[in-house]
Amino acid sequence: MNRTKTVLAAVLVLVGASGFPPATAGQAAPACAGLDQLRIPASVMSLPTTGGRVTATSVVTGPVGGRTITYCQADADIFPVDPAAPAIKMRVDLPAGWNRKALMFGGGGYDGTIPDLTANVPFGPADQPVPLARGYATFASDSGHQQNPASPPSLDGSFGMNDEALLNFAAGDALKKTRDASLFLIRHAYGTNPAETYFAGGSTGGREALTVAQRWPTAFDGVISAYPAWNNLAEVLDLGYLAQVLSRPGAFPGPEKQTLLYDSVIQACDGLDGVRDHVVSNPAGCHFDPRTLRCPDGADTGAICLSDAQIAAVLALSSPFRWPYRVASGETGYPGFPFLSGADMRTPFLGFGTTAPADPMPVTSGYGMQYWDQWVKYFLTRDPDHDSLAVDPRDPGKWLGRISYLSTIEDRNNADLRPFAAAGGKLILLHGAADELVSPRSTSDYYQRVRDVAGPRGTDAFLRYYLVPGANHANFGTPAFAAGWDSLSALDHWVEKGQSPVDPVVTDVNDDRTRPLCAYPEWPRYRAGDPDSASSFVCTR
Template sequence: MRLSIRALFPLIMGSRTVHAVLDCDWVAVNAILPQNVSLSFVTAIPENGTFTVPREDTGWPTDPINLPSLCAIGAMVLGETANSSFGFGLFLPTKWNGRTLTVGNGGLAGGVNWVDMVRHGRPAQSSRILTNNLPKQGTGVKYGHAVFSTDTGHNSTATDASWSYQTIESQVNWGWRALHETVIYSKLITEAFYGIKPSFNYYQGCSTGGRQGFKEAEAFPSDFDGIIAGAPAWWTQIWQFWVGYVNYISNLTMIPTSKFDVIGKEVLRQCDGQDGLVDTIISDPLGCNFNPEMLLCSSDVTDTTNAECLTAEQLQTFDILTRDFLETNSTLVFPAWLRGSEHFWNLNIDGGAPNIIGLGYIQYMLGLGPDWKWESFDADIVQLSERLNPGQADASYYDLREFYEGGRKLIHYHGLSDGGIATGASYYLYDQIDRALTPQGIDVNDFYRFFPIPGMGHCVDTANYVNAPYYIAGISMTNNGQHSVPHYQDAKHDVLFALMDWVENGTAPDAIIGTAYANFSTMDAITRQRPICAYPKQAKYRGKGDPNLPENWRCQLLY
């Protein structure tokens, strides 16, 4: 029997719980495993304890701390062919709310994502995309869910693709198989451990994790009742190529990374007020009429290296970087970054060095070999990447009819200032799903909501001169052992609660209130809140009242 939404928040806060029928020990857990699953470890974690990540887990080496009482389990699925085996992990809380939460991965990383299983802390704003220098605090399991993750069949850092060289089975594990089968086996283990089936099964991931979420909705729609997919790298065979392309283009006439904020502040100066309110946030980057010539260095500037302007050659590079990448027949290859993302361009462009993710993808995933150099970059690689589609990892089926017919729900979000994965890819994905389903008489809003988040970068963060209220307790956002939204642990502010409310009570989220803090590390003083509206609506200031309060905003169509 499924739990009603009336029991939702008491369960999560721990007033109603389900207890295990098995002990957290090797003998008990090993006895419930299928024959093709071998047990790696079973560890009982006490209240406020720390889980020590296995040394071989190079993708996610941070030890989660301040955990609730739980049983940590590591296991390995033994594949039938070489390189088809994979590992997975579970956190089974002593006080279980009857639900499961599977978390996705990031970049090319291998290793069980233990730290995201408890909602890892926010990366520092200066951190590079998909690095492993993550804070130790984790809180996701405090929601009370049984939480799962896979190692995607290998161990590596998020930027290392060498494991995929000439190994199709490894690529398939990373692309979809390891996650899907992890869900199957983890549900079986959870049911045996607690003596009842989970009431609801949820998923949350961002970046590669967002791609995995859409892939699940398309290929295995019965795995989850609800999915949260942030900044999805769904067009992975093109995105991996694109991150190499933008770095290649930027090296033709390099724009120093020190000038990204120069560009960003000029974009903000011109675009900010065009959305109806001067508030340091570009709410409608697609509607901004921007004049890049204002960035051009004047004739009296002698030191163009340190000046807060661009040379004519750099301005030409800027034009290319902010223009959709098209084939000669005008077919879209990949969308450009949006206005306002400039602060985060260093996620893909690093002052002349080749982008390590794009380079590794071409060398190893596409099989061109470790000796291939980025100077050999050629647009023909696009066709090669599309033809091979390593691991069949892309999520481009679009027809989510089966997911919809099962009564399942999907929340999709993407930062409008994302400098890692261009936000336009999410708009394109939404439109393609809409075009696939509307002719079938399906209104996508009945099961799928897309939330563009003004001012947010890749999965997390906002530029220090923007301070956008992006925080909705999504994966990668939480910090300091917090979970949910401090002072606002409800479906109006927390994206996971919003999904649960939709799945379990039928209350669709038209908006989720984003929060900004004076200090995102301590999450104490709130500086701003406003609704983040479901596309195609946008938040518009009502024209009176404090613009930092959410009640003075409304969601409306602009066109």
């Protein structure tokens, strides 16, 4: 991989007052016509394919992230080895005024569509240009399968019936194939490799970010991993257990009761950080007991209380889940979700959903329940008619062998990132403390595993982990704190200049409040002054 730090004089000339090289409108797009129908040799990809081909190109001039820019968009297919497997569909956006850097985006859920290459990185800033508008060449793929348009977005697991498609997605094979093919096209368009190549993704994309650092430590110079579903098999088993719990008669708390729970948690824990701002800054210090909301005699008597069955369901959601058998990945459980730590119950679709799980699985059930349903049908049993609620994650019976195998490709749990660090790689890890879909406790667990392997000093040399109070999954809906931070510039400075992030500040992009972005395990405690200003807080343990 080309890790040269030479800065081209032409790029220096192009740097504007904002510090970002503009991809200027009116400049000629780089060699776009020469890419059309270009063959991508199998030899440029380190994993098996039968090559690829550019299927379409176009020169685009228009608004991107607040700027009007010109870029070449090239779509391509990477052909499978198995004729029955779908192609990997990928896209590369090549800006005029290229800053000689490249950024790959990760996907979400079950993938199946090409991410928006004109978008921002996860938890990105609202007041800065997006990567393409800064001059980054951006690229991504659908991870090797195409979603059924009739399915809810990112919730089509039917590709799991094919082994090659499964490995492309779950093991991350499509990531390296897409990276190699994209760099081939970038070299063809600009006549040189990128000086730096980065990866940014959240949720499934966050797992993909950790996958590239684990499996191909020299492939990317820097990685942004946000709310990563790194232990995908482990989480799926917990989701399956929770689907069964929530499907029990009377156990599902409807939207009104979810709001009651959320408001009660905020009332109990909001002020523990020194200020009441609807943000629980120290989730570990919040010890709300849902039994304080118990209905008289434990029966369901309305929206102002929780029945015994609903309390049991809430406790199951927020408690660690362990299984009494071994799987090949070595994982033994999942730490549960922070529904009692300030999670945003105002966005129930991601967490509980608005209706109880059932067979067939309603599209109004929680996202995680639908994810489990697809996993059982297409990954585990490979029977589209199988009742997912009939599979017990605590006692899977005949499915144990298949579960164990799937753990080897879905749990991307290698904590030895020393090869990535030795190659000069830098990793920024982000998670919202109120995430209702991927547990922040799980990311904290992975971070601690990395520290156990690399040691505190070794870890600090290449990794920063930030837990953002009040932020939920991908700023979905109306979170208590919609996180925005220029992690890409921070990563770029770290990679290029060796300057690690110092006293970063995160902004609530919905109302411009700011907070110090505290390196885990620290959290922001209010001191004095304007409660909407980061300067009024101090990072503490």
